[in-house]
Amino acid sequence: MELQLQIKMNEKLFVRNPEQTELGRKIIQFSIQLIYENGFEAFTFKKLAEVIGSTEAGIYRYFENKHRLLIYLTAWYWSWLEFRVTFHLNNISDPSIKLKKLIQLLAANVIDDDSTIYVNESILHQIIIAEGSKAYLTKHVSDDNKDRLFKPYKDLCSLIAGIILEYNPHYTHPRSLASTIIEMAHLQVFFMNHLPSLTDFGESRDEQLVVEYLEDLVFCSIRK
Amino acid sequence: MELQLQIKMNEKLFVRNPEQTELGRKIIQFSIQLIYENGFEAFTFKKLAEVIGSTEAGIYRYFENKHRLLIYLTAWYWSWLEFRVTFHLNNISDPSIKLKKLIQLLAANVIDDDSTIYVNESILHQIIIAEGSKAYLTKHVSDDNKDRLFKPYKDLCSLIAGIILEYNPHYTHPRSLASTIIEMAHLQVFFMNHLPSLTDFGESRDEQLVVEYLEDLVFCSIRK
C-alpha cells in the first residue's frame, strides 16, 4: 500500500500553493535543505533559486518572503505531527500511555517517513528545533495569528491539553503544560546539543534522556 | 545612598566597551528602545545612528553587528537578573521560599530600577521575552558558546539548579528544570499576550497566573 499524505494548508500561508506544481514542491524540498545547512538568517530566495535552477522572481510567485515560507514549514510540521500523534494514539485508551507515546513522538529523533517525497521530515524536525520559534517571535505575531497561521500549533496544543485532562480532569493548567511540553521537547534537545550545561544530559546527545525528563515533569504535575 | 551598578561584561561581546563612553551608553540605551519598538528584524544600525545623532560607522566601532549587540543585551540582562536574584535571596535559608521569590523575579513584570541610568530594565525585560532566544538560536551557537558569550545565562541556570538541589538533593534534573523555568517564565508571558490559547491565562495579561503555574510545575516535580 502506497499512500501519499496531503496536508491541507491555510491559503494565507502562500501566494500560490506550492504542493500543486513541480517548482512549488522543489521550493519546499530545497528550502528545508538550505535552511538546515545554513540557518534561517543566511537563507535567501536567491540561493534557493540557484539550487533548484529557477529564479528569485520564481520563488516569490509562491511565497511572499522567507519568513512566510518559514511559517509555512512550521505549520506543515505541526499538522504532520498532529496526524502522526493521532495515528499513534489511535485505539489507546489509557491516557498515561498516550502521554508517554506523545512525549516520545515530540522529543525523539524523527526518521524520514516517505509519506511525502518532497519533505524530509527528519531534517524538517531539526529545523523546527532551531528555527521554529522564529515563526512567532516577531512584531507581527498578532496579525499572523489573526490570519490563523499558527492554527496547526494551537491544534496540537489543544490535543495534548485534552489528553492531560483525560488523565486528570482537575488539573488547572492543561494548555500551558501542553505548550511547555512541546517547547521543551525541542529546546532541551537543542540545549543538549549546543549548550549542554543548561541540561543534565551532558554531551550524551541521547534524546531518550530528554524524554525521561519530560515524563517526570509531566506526570509529577498532573498526578491526581 | 546612590549606587551605580556596573556589570563586568565579557570583552568578546563588543569591539569597544560601550559602558565607558557617552556614545557607547547611548547605543545601549537607544538600541533597547528601538528593538522594543520595531522588533529585532527591523532594527538596523543606520536607524539607531539617526536616532542618537551619530553614524553607522560610529556604531560599528562598538559592535561587530546587530546580532552581537543582541547577545550583549541578553548577557547584560542575565547578569543583572542574577545580581537581583542573589540580592533578593540574601539571608533566606528556606529553599522553597527562595524558589518562590525566584519565580516571581523571573516571570513578573520588571520595574525600571534606576540602578543604571542608560538601561531601562523594564523595556529590556520585554525585549528578552520576545527576542532573547534569537541570541542563541543560530548556526554559530557553538562558536559563540566557546567565546563564553552565554556565560551569564548559564550562571543563572546554575544558581537556580543549586537551589533546586538544596530543596531536594535527590532530584535528577536540576539544570534542565532550571532552564525550563527560565524559558517558560518568558515564553508563557509571551503566549499569554500574543497567542493566549496556548495558555490557561486567557487574555488576563496577569503575570501572577504564570507565576502560579510555574510554582505548581516546579514544586510538584521536586517534591521529596
Place this chain on the structure above:
DNA sequence: TAAATTAGATAGTAATACTATCATTTGATA
C-alpha cells in the same frame, strides 16, 4: 487551435550590512 497557466530571463530599485578614509573635536599628559 486558441487561451490560459506556468516558468524563465532580464532588469532595476531601495535598503541592508558592512568597510575605508580623512578631518575634527576632546581630553589627558608632559
Place this chain on the structure above:
DNA sequence: TATCAAATGATAGTATTACTATCTAATTTA
C-alpha cells in the same frame, strides 16, 4: 600651554538582500 592620542563625525563606496516589473517561451487545458 602645547602636544598627542583617543573618540567621533563626515563622506564615500561595495556587495548583498529583498524585493517588483516586464516580456517571452513553454506547456497545459478547453
